[in-house]
Amino acid sequence: MSQDNNIKVIARFRPPNSLEKKSGGTSVIELEDESTCDEHTGSFTFDRVFGIDSTQPQIYNYAIRDTLEGKNIPQTMQAVI
Numbered sequence: 001m002s003q004d005n006n007i008k009v010i011a012r013f014r015p016p017n018s019l020e021k022k023s024g025g026t027s028v029i030e031l032e033d034e035s036t037c038d039e040h041t042g043s044f045t046f047d048r049v050f051g052i053d054s055t056q057p058q059i060y061n062y063a064i065r066d067t068l069e070g071k072n073i074p075q076t077m078q079a080v081i
Contacts, residue, residue, distance in 0.1 A: 008047045008048070008062075008063055009046050009047050010046055010047055010048045010049065010050065010059070010062070010063050011037065011044070011046045011048075011049045011050070012049075012050040012054060012059060013027070013029050013031075013037070013049070013050065013051055013052055014052060015052040027052075028040055031049055031051050034048055034049065035047060035048055035049060036049065037049050048062055048063070
């Protein structure tokens with residue numbers, strides 16, 4: 001999606017919590033690929049989607065590392081996460 005700018009729009013979907021499990025809740029989101037998810041009302045596209053099995057390091061490496069290390073921003077700008 002945002003190939004030529006510094007803004008990344010990502011979605012991370014968490015696993016169900018204990019209350020949701022107890023009440024029999026199920027996920028309404030299905031990941032089509034690394035950038036698209038389906039929900040009963042339609043399909044949504046992001047720069048990247050992370051499923052319930054994703055790890056903090058995966059998200060950090062994709063979305064945050066370069067920003068915090070200053071690789072994607074001019075020296076005079078600040079990073080906002």
